[in-house]
Amino acid sequence: MSFIGQNTLRTKQLNRSLVLQSILRLEKPTRQEIAAFTKLTPATITNIITELIAEKLVVETGSMEGGEKRAGRKTIALDLNEESKRIAGVHIRSDRVEFGIMTLKGKVLQFHSFPLPEQMDQNDFLSLLIKELEQFLATSSNPVSCIGIGSVGLVDFEQGRILEAEHMGWEDVELASAVSSRFHLPVYVDHHVRGMALAEKLFGSCKNESDFLVVYLGQGIGSGMYLKDQLYRSDLTGAGELGHMIYQPEGNPCWCGSRGCLERYASEAALIKKYQLNSIDDFITGCKRNDEKMLQGAKDAGKKIATVLTSFINMLHVNKIMVGGRLADSELPLITALKKQIRELSFLDKKRHVEIEASSMGEQVGVIGAASLALLYAVFNANLNENR
Numbered sequence: 001m002s003f004i005g006q007n008t009l010r011t012k013q014l015n016r017s018l019v020l021q022s023i024l025r026l027e028k029p030t031r032q033e034i035a036a037f038t039k040l041t042p043a044t045i046t047n048i049i050t051e052l053i054a055e056k057l058v059v060e061t062g063s064m065e066g067g068e069k070r071a072g073r074k075t076i077a078l079d080l081n082e083e084s085k086r087i088a089g090v091h092i093r094s095d096r097v098e099f100g101i102m103t104l105k106g107k108v109l110q111f112h113s114f115p116l117p118e119q120m121d122q123n124d125f126l127s128l129l130i131k132e133l134e135q136f137l138a139t140s141s142n143p144v145s146c147i148g149i150g151s152v153g154l155v156d157f158e159q160g161r162i163l164e165a166e167h168m169g170w171e172d173v174e175l176a177s178a179v180s181s182r183f184h185l186p187v188y189v190d191h192h193v194r195g196m197a198l199a200e201k202l203f204g205s206c207k208n209e210s211d212f213l214v215v216y217l218g219q220g221i222g223s224g225m226y227l228k229d230q231l232y233r234s235d236l237t238g239a240g241e242l243g244h245m246i247y248q249p250e251g252n253p254c255w256c257g258s259r260g261c262l263e264r265y266a267s268e269a270a271l272i273k274k275y276q277l278n279s280i281d282d283f284i285t286g287c288k289r290n291d292e293k294m295l296q297g298a299k300d301a302g303k304k305i306a307t308v309l310t311s312f313i314n315m316l317h318v319n320k321i322m323v324g325g326r327l328a329d330s331e332l333p334l335i336t337a338l339k340k341q342i343r344e345l346s347f348l349d350k351k352r353h354v355e356i357e358a359s360s361m362g363e364q365v366g367v368i369g370a371a372s373l374a375l376l377y378a379v380f381n382a383n384l385n386e387n388r
């Protein structure tokens with residue numbers, strides 16, 4: 001979508017989406033505040049808000065106290081009608097799948113996960129996913145209106161499919177068509193960490209950032225980025241494969257065919273292997289019990305990630321980097337070690353600091369990210385995507 005003209009219908013749909021996103025970002029704004037923020041005329045805002053109230057997506061929350069209201073005129077604040085729609089999020093990791101049901105404001109009402117076997121045929125996986133999702137959605141008191149899926153692997157957002165998840169042995173998995181034909185709902189699929197970047201933009205602490213990176217430390221290491229206020233997707237595979245940036249030339253072999261990739265040294269899988277543990281829970285517990293070797297392992301992982309992130313910062317000097325996943329737990333020394341190392345290594349960071357934080361969404365970041373894709377493309381941008 002790089003060269004699309006704006007006909008009247010498309011402009012109208014785009015403005016509608018901007019207004020809905022502004023209501024989330026500004027938190028109970030007035031019509032005037034939305035007009036100032038979006039640079040749309042007050043008349044346009046009034047028309048769009050009237051339609052959104054009729055659709056029950058937006059509600060008036062009463063008059064605001066104080067402010068600059070003129071004598072005799074009430075100022076009405078607007079809010080998303082949080083309960084008006086339910087959105088399903090499906091987060092596909094290489095070791096498990098997580099499901100969540102989310103409100104319009106990013107609140108997760110129900111959560112469920114199930115493990116995946118180490119190797120699973122992609123058709124068996126699709127059957128299992130649909131069966132589990134049927135059971136999960138049946139537990140929701142209100143039906144969902146759309147489904148967002150965030151997955152590991154190389155994901156083609158436009159086609160809604162996994163191009164390749166080589167470490168799982170999957171190729172061309174037609175996720176969107178399989179799920180939408182079973183549930184008869186709009187389904188959007190993207191790389192799971194790009195979904196998380198969108199979630200940080202809509203609901204998290206990157207609402208007001210135009211350039212930021214989200215790093216997810218899971219079985220592997222992935223990233224998603226916003227550049228100039230746009231969720232970045234290359235036209236080829238989507239990009240953001242931070243885990244396969246080279247940390248150690250000629251180092252440990254990686255399933256991607258290269259050697260010395262970062263995720264061979266600093267992911268959950270790398271730490272589980274290094275300390276011969278059953279799961280990452282054992283590592284987290286070990287750190288919290290002050291196991292010195294594991295604490296050192298967490299610090300070393302932070303430093304290794306920082307080395308690769310330094311190259312990223314020097315290239316794309318984003319304002320903020322959010323780190324998600326269980327290894328980003330504030331009780332572990334990983335994030336502190338990562339920040340310290342970046343301060344030492346990046347000359348651009350010395351010039352103007354990059355904020356580095358753990359994601360506030362905790363373990364739900366995957367399902368919130370996945371559901372955010374459906375929220376933006378099926379609810380906020382409704383019909384706009386058909387023109388893409």
Ligand SMILES: [Zn+2]
Nearest residue numbers: 244254256261
């Ligand atoms: Zn690799």
